[in-house]
Amino acid sequence: MPELPEVETMRRGILSIVGKRITAAERVPCPRKPILVAPGPAAFRKRTVGRKVTAVDRLGKRVVVRLEGGDSIILEPRMTGLVLLADPPTTEHLRFRFEFDDGRNVYYWDRRGLGSVRLYSEKELAQRYDDGTLGPDALAVERAAFETRLKPSRREIKVALLDQRAVAGIGNLYASEILHAAFIDPRRRCTRLKSDDWDRLFAAMRDVLLTAVKYEGSTLSDGTYRNALNKAGGYQNQHRVYDREKSPCGTCTTPIVRIVQAQRATFYCPTCQGRGKQSFAKPISGKRKK
DNA sequence: CCCCAGTCCTGCGGGC
DNA sequence: TGCCCGCAGGACTGGG
Secondary structure, eight states: OOOHHHHHHHHHHTGGGTTOBEEEEEEOOOSSOOOEEESOHHHHHHHHTTOBEEEEEEETTEEEEEETTSOEEEEEOTTTEEEESSOOSOSTTEEEEEEETTSOEEEEEESSOOOEEEEEOHHHHHHHHTTTTSOOBTTTOOHHHHHHHHTTOOSBHHHHHTOTTTSBSOOHHHHHHHHHHTTOOTTSBGGGOOHHHHHHHHHHHHHHHHHHHHTTOOOOTTOOOOOTTSOOOSGGGGOSSTTOTTSBOTTTOOBOEEEEETTEEEEEOTTTTOTTOGGGGSOOOGGGOO
16 A cells, blocks of 8 residues: 555655656556556657656655656556566566666556556646645645644544645555554544644654655555565564554553544554543653652 | 545455 | 455545
């Protein structure tokens, strides 16, 4: 489930294509239902082959390959998509291939095929994303804006964190991890969070995401997620709550609880993140020193 | 406007 | 043992 750390790892993994020229761009014969590729094969080829890559960026959970002339290729992995320099794990789910003038290939591989490969002109890209459908990146947003964008929502904080219009990049896995690191009950309403809650939440968001990027993302037990060199990530070994129902909380040993919010699983520690227990995380005032 | 439920898709694991 | 159903959760859509 590529979220910010996984997509950032994909981005970094193919950075070496910057300055290279595309020599081929083609849908790969795949027995599965084809993913969305836009525009059609001929126009896609015509507008990409011969162009040089000027940058590889990230837009929330999408990889953006910028081309000279202003066009951009958006690789959107959704649930099971991979962006690879290495040979794909299977040919069965290989969807798209780019070839470069140094002889290397970048593959888009996608088991479930919910993802897409799209080409946008500068104008189309602006129309698609500059209208607020994507909020500021979770690693770029400032503390004040973070609170301002989330606080008015009447939703539960876990659900609000998944809204890419508020802040871009957080998905289901990291939302649970971030809230645990911030000692905040995932069911609390945004409107009810206090200033020090936002302080801890913002710090936890940065800490969890930056650490997860360092570990090159999370490869869950299904093994799907891989970096560009087809290597598993390492952050799954650092998970405190996600997919750890009934396991002891690493902080207090209370069994982790699984609930469902907005049709998605949430994992949390009822002790560390219990309602009204947020003082657990606050520094103890000096006079109690023993 | 705000929010939620349903949809897409495939592979896996639980239950019988 | 084998089969079937439900679940996983990205982003989008339709409806209340």
